Amino acid sequence: MDKKIMKIYDAGDHDRAIHLLIKKIDNEPKNVDNYLQLATFLIEQNSAQQALELLQKAQVVVDQPEKSSYDIAVCYYMLGEFEKSLKLIDSLPNDDETLYQKSLIFMKMGQYQKALAFALTIKKQDNKILELLGDIWLSLGELKAAHDSFAKVPEKQRSAKVNFLLGLTIFDKDQKQAEQFFSEAKKLDKNYVAQAEKQYSAIAKLIRGKDGSN
Template identity: 35%
Template sequence: MNKKAQDLFEQGQTDEAVHLLVEQIDQNPKETAGYLQLSLFLVKGNELEKAIELLLKAANLVENPKDLYFNLATSYYLKGDLEKSLNLLNQLPDTADNLYQKALVYFNVQNYQKALAYGMTAEQKNPTDTQIQELMGDLWLAMGELTQAQRYFEKIIATKPTAKAYTFFGICLYSQDYQKAQDCFEQATKLDEPETKKILNQYESLLSAVKDGKLNG
């Protein structure tokens, strides 16, 4: 990693950071590190087309193009091209990160069973990863399995609390412990009020279903 470029990017000096990495790539066009770091900067700046174009060009230059596949798959995923993303991920080893990304793709096409299978395997490989735990909670919630979902959001609250985790934990508790659910919503609001309101508005119908006992508590 180019630390100077990273520091500049984190300080908001994006153009300077990109310029440094472009120089690095020009000097060492067969090394993957520069392409990977620059593609991450482009993704964070929501310049997905540029990230994809960069990585596709790099694939013709570097010694091992597969080293670029994960970043390329992530860029395709964020762009909404899920088939291309999955095709690349299927060519990579089943690391926790790759399995998580596969689970995300299947979750987004509402193939929850496949998403669950990949998510559970990712969790086995990295059981403390809150990103994986959040996805597992989302999956179980989408399937209407509140008890299973609750377990994951509770884990996140215990280690790395977020407004989303508190809000969804509250949703899971809504029918069995209304007051505790309200406490969770209050905690979520303290952390991020706009995010909490957004989730509660989005899941208003789910809360009604929970309250009426139509989902598995």
């Protein structure tokens, strides 16, 4: 990865960073790392289709085409082509990245037990994994397990989503504490909370159905 270009991208000058990478690709067409970095930028810019086309073309010319397989699988996932993504991921060695992607795919496919099995196998349980585990437990209706997973994310590193779901998972048991989580979520991202609240009634039914009370 080109660190100088990464700094330009992180500074918000996305167009320049992308232009510089395209220039590098023109100069070094066989270097797969340039394609991977550009694909990452395109995915972050919600251009997964462009990223997929770039990586597919790269496989014909680069020296190490196998290095792009994981990223192609991510593109398929982003485009909702879960079966294609899973087939490609299954051809790769199991490590934390592939296990995470498998878990995401099964989560999207509604196969929550399989998603859980892969997520629990991941060795490095960082914030991204803790959030995924919380999502899976919530989808399974296991509120305490979901809350415990979200709560392991350090307080200062919690996103609006994590705070909101922390509140949601304890709303029926401790409304005062739940409201504090909702308040923290609003401070971070009012738009997210507004969207999440629209889904609240459906999630609340899941919670009440699971608890059999309220």
